Amino acid sequence: MKLKNLHLENFRHCENTVIEFGNKITVISGQNGTGKSSILGWIAQLCDFKEKFKRLNGEYFKEDFSKVFRFCPEKDYPYNYKVKFEYDDGGLVLNEKIIKTRFLEASKTAKSRYRTDFDGRGNAIDFPVIYLGLRRLIPLATEGNIKLETHNLSSKNANYYSALSKEILILNDDKIKAESVKSLNKKVLAMKTGNYGHLGNSAGQDNIGQILSALMSYETLKEHQGKDYKGGILLIDEIDATLYAGSQTKLIDNLFKATNNLDLQIIFTTHSLEILEHLKDKLGQDTIVNYLKIDDGKVNNVINPTFEYISNKIKVQIGEKEKVSKTPFICEDKVAEYWIKNLLNGSDLKNLISVEKGPFPFGSMINMAESNHNIFKNVRFVLDGDVKNNLKGKKTPPKTVFLPDNCRPETIMYNFIYSLPDTDAFWDDLNNFTKQVCFADYRNGKDKGVVKRWLEDIRWKPYFGTGYAKLFNRWKKDNKDEVENFQNEIRKII
Known part of the structure; x- marks a missing residue:
């Protein structure tokens, strides 16, 4: 299965926002407060993997609502929200899945809360997902009740963990090993180096350890399911957090390899200009960048913009004009x-x-x-x-x-203008440019020749504008999407 798009309608400040997904890598970027993390939350809710096969951290390949979403009692209650996903399961026609929330008033036994329903009730997609939220960034050294456990990594995964840790963090240490550590907030594969154990891990090492654990979890699921394995989804919030620039780009390169080897869609949020610049020449169907921006209080999505566009937005600076090869x-x-x-x-x-x-x-x-x-x-x-x-x-x-639309441009404009009410501002009653006059000689809108002559009629030029600009602008006013x-x-x- 591959996610194709997510449509958010009237969800907080997303009035009509469409997120597009790459077949391999999807980036969701934008300034703070544009709803990036919420998008990962909705994706996590879409999937409910039925098989009781556990990840390396002992959790299942799905996420509880309470771990990925928090609704605001002041602003969200008592609204009900609807989101729509389109996805490809290998057929000729895209499938559709609608998630609706229901606000439940407080009772004697429970507080006010939301629940999510899929296509009425139940029917979430039976597909594995791993969500790595910001909780993973809590340093182990600040955690309580830390316990060292025996891990059950295969020699293949143990070597993978060691090699990828060295490569991504660019370390000259041949003694990196995985240690299974359980704390109050998480169970992780920490790094034991030649100089220190898990309590000496930096937040960056901890971050990489959990991402590698997720990838190895999918590797074990693939081995377990054999021919029944259909891939999965990996969600990472603030992927660049705690990592320096060199490690960020190394991580992205290795995630690309994982998408091929494990048939994953990897979707992450980031503000990192290093990552966005690293991806600028890879954009297409496999890699899509969604840049979220707020205009007049509403979120708009710019898909696969130039790196310069994103850089100027994130830095809040005016771009330098340069000659562009068109x-x-x-x-x-x-x-x-x-x-x-x-x-x-x-x-x-x-x-x-x-x-x-x-x-x-x-x-x-x-x-x-x-x-x-x-x-x-x-x-x-x-x-x-x-x-x-x-x-x-x-x-x-x-x-x-x-x-x-599904018609020739001339026909679209003919049908649109014909549908305008007589009182629309497009008409000029004072000079008798009315619907009656405009279509008096051109009644048969199904005839291509008639429509073409109607559009080119020199009498309409003052009202249609040079290059039909006034005509097109009136159509655009009603067809912004x-x-x-x-x-x-x-x-x-x-």
Whole structure:
């Protein structure tokens, strides 16, 4: 199973926020207070692994609600929340899972609290998940009731622990071994070095030890299940905490290896510019960065932005303008060119791409997209929305995105303007630019030729604007989600 996206609707300051997941690595970044940790909490709630097989720390491959979520009595009560996941279980159609919360009023025997329901009641996904929250960062030296136990690591895992500890922390110590330690808050594989035991562990060593323990837990689950093993999810909050820059990037490189060997989706939160810069050339379907920002009190997600964009946001500084090598896009015709440019207005993408028009039939554009010829190596393609109908049941061509909706741009605008009420501000009653006048000669909106002539009618130019800008802007006003989705699709393929 692979998670594809998470849709948060009216959850705290996430009014309409979509998180996208990479097939291997997913990064959730942003300034403090943007809801990053809450997203990991929802993912943890999605999974309820039925098999009673324990991890190396003695816990099961699932997380209790109380360990990952805290609802605020002042602000959350008594609201009920709904979140939606889409995931791929290997079929042709994405599956959907909806989680709803229910607020339960205090009774004689219990305090006010929330419970989560899946598709009504029960039905969480039977899939293993490990959640490494901030509790793991409590230093062992500050813990109480510390007990040293005998670990049951195989020689393979013991060697793995030793080798990866040295590699990630960049240590010249051939005597690193794992010690199983239980304290008041956690059970961990601590590091015994040539100079000291578990009580001498730094917070960074403790952090790495628990991440390696999670990976080895999946290795033991894979060996236990054999052919029935289907992978898993590893969630890590503030992955960079307590680690210096060199160790952070070493850790990321080894997590990539683990995603391949153990078929894992690894999802983590971070503020680390070192990690984000290290990943900037790896972005795509396997690696996705979600950068959360707050505009007018609401969370917006920018998917796979440039490293410079994230760096400036995290540092709260103005970026340096530099000449950007633009990614060339080819579209079907002049109308598509106008609309693409309009859809990108006001975004960081406007200066990152160039648009060239046809006329090209969509079949020719698909052939170009699928061609390995050097002339198309760096070119991307935008197809009209109606092409989706022609490609039903087929894979989307590479390096290709679609314009919004499932119709030609002319038809979309025709239907949209026709649907506006007579009193809409788009019309100019004083000059008798009304719906009646606008469509008097163009009643058959199903005829492509009629719609094309309607759009190009010179009488409408003062009202449609140069390059149909006024027309497109009116459509965008009512279709903000479509605009954001198109921009995110463009980001993903450049």
